[in-house]
Amino acid sequence: MSILIKNIKELLQVRETNVTIVKGEDMKTLPTLKNAYLIIENDTIVEYGPMSEYTEYEAEEVIDATGKIVLPAWCDSHTHIVYAGDRSQEFVDRINGLTYEEIAERGGGILNSAEVLQNTSEEELYQQSLVRLNRVMQLGTGAIEIKSGYGLTVEAEMKMLRVIKRLKKESLAAIKTTLLAAHAVPREYKANKTKYVDLIVSEMIPEVAKANLADFVDVFCEKGYFDLEDTDRILAAGTVHGMTPKIHVNQFNAFGGVALAVEHNARSVDHLEEMRPEDIEALKGSDTMPVALPSCSYFLSIPYSPARQIIDAGLPLALATDYNPGSTPSGNMNFVVSTACIKLRMTPEEAINAATINGAYAMGLSNQYGSICRGKKANIIITKEIASYNNLPYAFGDNLIETVIVRGKILKKEV
Numbered sequence: 001m002s003i004l005i006k007n008i009k010e011l012l013q014v015r016e017t018n019v020t021i022v023k024g025e026d027m028k029t030l031p032t033l034k035n036a037y038l039i040i041e042n043d044t045i046v047e048y049g050p051m052s053e054y055t056e057y058e059a060e061e062v063i064d065a066t067g068k069i070v071l072p073a074w075c076d077s078h079t080h081i082v083y084a085g086d087r088s089q090e091f092v093d094r095i096n097g098l099t100y101e102e103i104a105e106r107g108g109g110i111l112n113s114a115e116v117l118q119n120t121s122e123e124e125l126y127q128q129s130l131v132r133l134n135r136v137m138q139l140g141t142g143a144i145e146i147k148s149g150y151g152l153t154v155e156a157e158m159k160m161l162r163v164i165k166r167l168k169k170e171s172l173a174a175i176k177t178t179l180l181a182a183h184a185v186p187r188e189y190k191a192n193k194t195k196y197v198d199l200i201v202s203e204m205i206p207e208v209a210k211a212n213l214a215d216f217v218d219v220f221c222e223k224g225y226f227d228l229e230d231t232d233r234i235l236a237a238g239t240v241h242g243m244t245p246k247i248h249v250n251q252f253n254a255f256g257g258v259a260l261a262v263e264h265n266a267r268s269v270d271h272l273e274e275m276r277p278e279d280i281e282a283l284k285g286s287d288t289m290p291v292a293l294p295s296c297s298y299f300l301s302i303p304y305s306p307a308r309q310i311i312d313a314g315l316p317l318a319l320a321t322d323y324n325p326g327s328t329p330s331g332n333m334n335f336v337v338s339t340a341c342i343k344l345r346m347t348p349e350e351a352i353n354a355a356t357i358n359g360a361y362a363m364g365l366s367n368q369y370g371s372i373c374r375g376k377k378a379n380i381i382i383t384k385e386i387a388s389y390n391n392l393p394y395a396f397g398d399n400l401i402e403t404v405i406v407r408g409k410i411l412k413k414e415v
């Protein structure tokens, strides 16, 4: 299958060389080509350039993109889209005055989702998750990370990971898998959290590694969840078993989790709503990607990650959705990009870099995804006719995407 997209008003994120991360001041630059063409063969970008240099090419499918912008599909590096049911009642409880933390203390929150998931069949869990995955792909996401963490028993965590494996097999999206058994302390371990950490370290991680079901290991490092010592043990055990660390950190409290994750050479540190100067210092000179999740801040009415401080310190930043039933029931990367500009004061160029190439880096995928580069996978968004790429974040809540191509296949529009 070959696709020619011609007369592109502006082609974004064009990288002649295979750039895999964009940091600090460089995030302000989004390289583009005006009046361009792009050629896809099978699942790969094979050529692009200005229309003035276009020579006749026989493609099976020709798309005229006059007036339209073309860019790499979004790379969403932090989601929990495999879950069962929803938590809309807790949403109403919060409107009526309870906080996210109070709901969790009463046994709601993650434990609520875990109970529902444990009682949901693997087939049903797959079907519910597939609907979410297809929906976010329609919204322009072509590469995505998916976490476990609503199982919290060996059996239920394995069930989640098998569902992710099946999604990976059946879907065109590039999918990376994260073991997040340390998402909450199950009720039966409330009085003995260390025993649950022991279970994660000595049973869950080895079993998951043996079945080759996870690329990353993750911990919710937070007061009332897992402390620095627990986090240290779990990230170390994951590393020994070939899983790269990631971490949920500084969502409500900052107490050293960022530096610890950097010590473990984490691929990313995610949330960062509460950042101290020493957390920013810890990230300098590391290979760890800070990840902001603005939809979570929006939904929970908690502070937004200080993107300006992070980027102005010369660091990179990625943007992701955090799609989950409790803190972010939305997987819309377009809303994330808008909110990053509106609330985190990121420029459109910074936000698009953060949601494409840096998102791919946070998943260890930026060699293949996240930019328009010959040889990279053909994950592409074609917008409707718009005045400029600034309109993508500006027209928040609007859907300006006309066509999504994932691994060289044009997605059929869902109605």
Ligand SMILES: N=CN[C@@H](CCC(=O)O)C(=O)O
Binding pocket: 109, 110, 113, 220, 248, 251, 296, 322, 324, 325, 326, 327, 328
């Ligand atoms: N903060 C921890 N985990 C999720 C929320 C999980 C939930 O509430 O179900 C997050 O990233 O926001």
Ligand SMILES: [Zn+2]
Binding pocket: 078, 079, 080, 248, 322, 324
């Ligand atoms: Zn999360």
